[in-house]
Amino acid sequence: MSTALQQAPRAVDARDRGGPAQPLLIVEHLTKHFPVRGGLLNRRVATVQAVDDISFSVRKGETLGIVGESGCGKSTTARLLMRLLEPDSGSVVFDGDQVGDKRGIAVNDMRRQMQMVFQDSYTSLNPRMTMAESIAYAPRMHGLGRREAYDRAESLLSRVGLNPRQYARRYPHELSGGQRQRVNIARALALQPRLVILDEAVAALDKSVEAQVLNLLTDLKQSLNLTYVFISHDLNVVEYMSDRVMVMYLGRVVEAGPVAEIYRHPRHPYTRALFASKPTLDPDRRTTEMPLTGDPPNPINPPSGCRFRTRCRFAQPRCADSVPALAAPFDGNADPTHLVACLVPEAQSAGAVHHA
Amino acid sequence: MPDGTSRIPVLQVEDLTVRFTRRNTDVAAVNGVDFSLQAGETLTILGESGSGKSVSLKALMGLLPGYAGVSGKVWLNGEEILGLPAAALAKLRGGAVSMIFQEPMAALDPVYTIGEQIAETIVQHEGCDNRTAMKRALGLLEQVKIPSAERRLKNFPHEMSGGMRQRAMIALALACKPSVLLADEPTTALDVTVQIQILLLLRQLQEQLGMAIVFVTHDVGAAAEISDRVAVMYAGRFVETGTTRQVMRSPMHPYTQGLLSSTVHGGMRGRALETIPGSPPNLAELPGGCPFVPRCRYAVDACRQGEIPVVTTQAGAMARCVRAKQVVEAQHA
Amino acid sequence: MSDITLDRQLVSEADTLVVPAPGYWKSVGQRLLRDRVTVAVTVVLFGILFITLGAPLVTHYNPYAGSVLARLKPIGTPGHWLGTDETGRDLWTRLCYGGRLSLLAAILPVTISLLVGGFLGILAGYAGGFLGTLIMRTMDVFYAFPSILLAIAICGLLGNGLLNSIIALAVVFIPPMVRVSETVTTQARNLDFVEAARASGSSTLQIIRHHVLANVLGPIMVYATSLISVSIILSAGLSFLGLGVTPPQAEWGLMLNSLRQAIYVQPYVAALPGLMIFATSMCFNLMSDGVRGAMDVRLNK
Numbered sequence: 001m002s003t004a005l006q007q008a009p010r011a012v013d014a015r016d017r018g019g020p021a022q023p024l025l026i027v028e029h030l031t032k033h034f035p036v037r038g039g040l041l042n043r044r045v046a047t048v049q050a051v052d053d054i055s056f057s058v059r060k061g062e063t064l065g066i067v068g069e070s071g072c073g074k075s076t077t078a079r080l081l082m083r084l085l086e087p088d089s090g091s092v093v094f095d096g097d098q099v100g101d102k103r104g105i106a107v108n109d110m111r112r113q114m115q116m117v118f119q120d121s122y123t124s125l126n127p128r129m130t131m132a133e134s135i136a137y138a139p140r141m142h143g144l145g146r147r148e149a150y151d152r153a154e155s156l157l158s159r160v161g162l163n164p165r166q167y168a169r170r171y172p173h174e175l176s177g178g179q180r181q182r183v184n185i186a187r188a189l190a191l192q193p194r195l196v197i198l199d200e201a202v203a204a205l206d207k208s209v210e211a212q213v214l215n216l217l218t219d220l221k222q223s224l225n226l227t228y229v230f231i232s233h234d235l236n237v238v239e240y241m242s243d244r245v246m247v248m249y250l251g252r253v254v255e256a257g258p259v260a261e262i263y264r265h266p267r268h269p270y271t272r273a274l275f276a277s278k279p280t281l282d283p284d285r286r287t288t289e290m291p292l293t294g295d296p297p298n299p300i301n302p303p304s305g306c307r308f309r310t311r312c313r314f315a316q317p318r319c320a321d322s323v324p325a326l327a328a329p330f331d332g333n334a335d336p337t338h339l340v341a342c343l344v345p346e347a348q349s350a351g352a353v354h355h356a
Numbered sequence: 357m358p359d360g361t362s363r364i365p366v367l368q369v370e371d372l373t374v375r376f377t378r379r380n381t382d383v384a385a386v387n388g389v390d391f392s393l394q395a396g397e398t399l400t401i402l403g404e405s406g407s408g409k410s411v412s413l414k415a416l417m418g419l420l421p422g423y424a425g426v427s428g429k430v431w432l433n434g435e436e437i438l439g440l441p442a443a444a445l446a447k448l449r450g451g452a453v454s455m456i457f458q459e460p461m462a463a464l465d466p467v468y469t470i471g472e473q474i475a476e477t478i479v480q481h482e483g484c485d486n487r488t489a490m491k492r493a494l495g496l497l498e499q500v501k502i503p504s505a506e507r508r509l510k511n512f513p514h515e516m517s518g519g520m521r522q523r524a525m526i527a528l529a530l531a532c533k534p535s536v537l538l539a540d541e542p543t544t545a546l547d548v549t550v551q552i553q554i555l556l557l558l559r560q561l562q563e564q565l566g567m568a569i570v571f572v573t574h575d576v577g578a579a580a581e582i583s584d585r586v587a588v589m590y591a592g593r594f595v596e597t598g599t600t601r602q603v604m605r606s607p608m609h610p611y612t613q614g615l616l617s618s619t620v621h622g623g624m625r626g627r628a629l630e631t632i633p634g635s636p637p638n639l640a641e642l643p644g645g646c647p648f649v650p651r652c653r654y655a656v657d658a659c660r661q662g663e664i665p666v667v668t669t670q671a672g673a674m675a676r677c678v679r680a681k682q683v684v685e686a687q688h689a
Numbered sequence: 690m691s692d693i694t695l696d697r698q699l700v701s702e703a704d705t706l707v708v709p710a711p712g713y714w715k716s717v718g719q720r721l722l723r724d725r726v727t728v729a730v731t732v733v734l735f736g737i738l739f740i741t742l743g744a745p746l747v748t749h750y751n752p753y754a755g756s757v758l759a760r761l762k763p764i765g766t767p768g769h770w771l772g773t774d775e776t777g778r779d780l781w782t783r784l785c786y787g788g789r790l791s792l793l794a795a796i797l798p799v800t801i802s803l804l805v806g807g808f809l810g811i812l813a814g815y816a817g818g819f820l821g822t823l824i825m826r827t828m829d830v831f832y833a834f835p836s837i838l839l840a841i842a843i844c845g846l847l848g849n850g851l852l853n854s855i856i857a858l859a860v861v862f863i864p865p866m867v868r869v870s871e872t873v874t875t876q877a878r879n880l881d882f883v884e885a886a887r888a889s890g891s892s893t894l895q896i897i898r899h900h901v902l903a904n905v906l907g908p909i910m911v912y913a914t915s916l917i918s919v920s921i922i923l924s925a926g927l928s929f930l931g932l933g934v935t936p937p938q939a940e941w942g943l944m945l946n947s948l949r950q951a952i953y954v955q956p957y958v959a960a961l962p963g964l965m966i967f968a969t970s971m972c973f974n975l976m977s978d979g980v981r982g983a984m985d986v987r988l989n990k
Binding site: 178206212218233235237240281286288289292293295298 | 517580605
């Protein structure tokens with residue numbers, strides 16, 4: 001039953017502009033702060049620093065995983081990428097073209113190549129539209145004829161494992177969670193995108209259904225030549241799905257690199273604590289110590305400098321003075337793309353407390 | 357850890373059944389569940405949505421709506437509780453048996469402070485005065501490791517973070533030293549780092565207070581961390597029970613095996629995941645015989661009719677399956 | 690331990706009971722038919738509609754023809770089963786013909802406010818920001834006035850007559866309509882499927898047309914129906930005060946006014962127009978309650 005997934009040679013997409021070496025997405029210094037309003041005149045009383053100066057890139061054909069807990073900004077990042085929110089500063093470059101720039105690529109054109117699957121399978125679908133209508137909606141809005149759009153909808157339904165004869169005319173409340181999420185995936189594919197952002201796409205599903213949907217996603221990625229940004233709080237799923245992973249904490253990236261390297265040898269103290277918090281799957285080797293105490297803090301008024309310093313065993317005075325930049329680990333790294341945002345060598349090299 | 361000398365189980369359930377009769381459907385959300393629990397023991401009911409696990413817990417507390425038909429026998433500390441009148445049952449709730457939920461705001465009243473709510477429960481069940489109750493409340497908050505407990509007594513639920521609200525809810529549940537704590541997916545909605553704290557806390561509290569815990573979850577990892585025994589639930593019945601080690605190391609039921617092998621972990625990278633085909637059953641239209649047949653790769657004709665016999669091993673594990681032997685063999689193959 | 694979590698949990702367990710169900714509107718219709726109160730009330734409303742629109746069919750009298758001899762006859766008089774008013778006109782006939790103007794004065798303002806207020810509210814709700822704030826704060830100004838006083842003020846400005854009272858009531862109803870529409874639209878706008886539609890590159894107009902409208906019109910229509918019952922009373926009030934319909938036209942509010950003197954002579958007859966106002970208003974109210982209840986059902990069941 002377990003088959004090795006071969007890395008088939010990738011066909012070049014007709015819309016490819018930058019070539020294979022060009023990352024599909026380059027994000028630089030993306031920032032988004034939300035004002036908290038209060039008082040008589042609705043003035044800004046505080047700021048939620050949801051996403052603060054993050055930079056990363058996504059290579060063509062890979063899956064970039066983004067992990068983090070509540071308040072880390074991963075969902076906000078997804079919405080910034082899709083331009084559902086306007087960034088306060090920073091740039092997004094899609095296949096070499098600056099998004100939103102006159103000489104680059106227009107937001108609407110980018111949306112044809114980049115789509116998103118949301119977490120809540122139920123609220124993601126218009127309760128008054130049938131499955132086929134929901135899927136055919138975007139192509140029709142972009143000019144495809146009614147007949148062709150519905151044909152595409154039906155073929156997408158069977159592509160995601162739902163018999164169009166049975167499901168095309170159903171309404172969202174008649175389907176189970178897993179089935180709805182398949183429809184959401186079909187809907188995201190309706191415009192034939194090159195990049196799909198999966199924002200906690202399997203989080204609300206039962207484990208057995210989750211496995212089915214993950215298999216489907218892997219299969220679609222291969223056959224449709226897709227690139228994924230996979231956002232999740234589930235460390236195991238991210239490890240399984242991603243080629244590279246990015247760990248976020250309180251709006252910043254604390255560590256990024258190839259998944260095997262990060263999971264086997266995490267450098268950032270937060271990453272290590274995060275992995276150590278994974279529940280064991282072996283009843284004989286139970287966790288005995290809490291890696292981290294307290295709750296993930298609120299992104300309003302975060303600590304100065306390194307945001308993790310208030311919970312970090314290795315914190316030093318200079319951690320409060322400047323924001324640590326993403327740089328190579330102190331003890332060298334197996335992969336040059338493995339980067340850590342930490343100024344303290346001891347913090348990076350302390351022994352790992354995580355079990356497989 | 358189970359105390360070897362106490363033989364009377366703290367909680368004993370026999371043939372618990374919950375039927376929902378709506379207009380033209382008659383559904384048994386829980387269909388004949390038996391188990392017993394010793395003091396200091398943790399039983400995890402592992403199942404997915406629709407398995408009936410949450411409904412079972414609510415039936416034990418008498419929290420189901422009036423149109424639910426509950427039958428069977430439940431003994432708490434030797435006394436039968438299912439047939440009790442509403443007033444007597446209300447006295448038990450929060451007293452001898454307590455419950456914690458997935459969403460703390462379900463148990464915490466937003467208009468009262470934490471201290472007031474805990475004190476109110478203590479006063480109601482033990483009749484002491486408010487000052488003593490408040491002192492006890494402070495002690496409880498410290499026991500569940502809430503920092504600055506004295507200040508938190510005067511906090512409202514919305515002033516606390518998610519993890520702290522969960523701890524406050526646990527403190528509320530433990531206020532009257534229950535013999536049995538029912539936990540309905542308390543860690544499912546929590547962040548990973550908070551989840552492990554709560555699991556460790558529950559383990560610690562159990563050691564200190566010696567209560568029995570019934571822990572409902574769909575997360576195999578949480579079950580591994582906290583339980584002594586595991587019962588896997590499917591379509592309203594326990595399809596497999598045993599110690600945690602038995603169920604996780606050598607499952608006997610195809611559903612358990614499928615559940616364990618479809619639990620994603622990084623070691624599976626590069627391979628397609630093994631899945632349980634199909635989706636959870638429609639309880640209103642169950643086929644005769646074993647409800648898992650449409651999704652089972654071991655199914656034979658004997659599975660499709662009649663009551664499925666229970667297979668028990670010498671070590672005390674149980675599986676409701678005709679093909680248990682083949683399932684075990686296939687794993688060690 | 691509240692029961693609210695209970696039902697949500699049970700519902701999520703029953704989520705896997707994937708029983709093929711009819712579409713949303715059909716299920717609304719089914720629930721409505723099962724609601725006996727709403728059905729009864731709707732039947733009564735149709736009855737009222739029939740006797741008013743089909744007045745010539747149910748009475749042969751001339752609503753304007755009075756007879757000095759037949760003034761203020763009691764209920765049950767042969768030939769005038771509901772009696773006569775102070776100028777001898779048959780009351781049943783006056784009620785039937787009067788119903789036309791009363792219903793018109795009730796439904797037309799609501800319709801106008803639905804179109805204008807609904808449009809403004811959806812615009813404010815979807816656009817948000819400066820435009821939304823501008824619209825909502827402007828409406829707040831009108832909200833400061835109690836509705837009947839505002840209606841009287843506008844009527845005083847414009848003068849008597851049915852048309853002016855209709856305009857006045859429409860103006861009175863626009864602010865609450867805007868408020869309801871804005872609230873519902875804001876809620877719908879934040880739902881994931883609207884975000885998904887934005888993410889697919891649709892234009893604002895397309896999104897409103899396909900996604901927002903269908904989900905928003907329901908609650909707005911329900912609110913509008915409940916406004917009708919208020920409108921009947923307000924328009925009757927205006928006529929009672931002499932600001933709406935003028936004699937000798939028949940209209941329930943006006944009839945209440947002119948029969949005021951008769952209350953000592955024929956109290957039951959004098960009360961009849963009031964009874965009609967009450968009955969019609971109640972029926973619209975109950976009907977809107979019923980429709981709201983039928984539409985409010987959680988769909989993930």
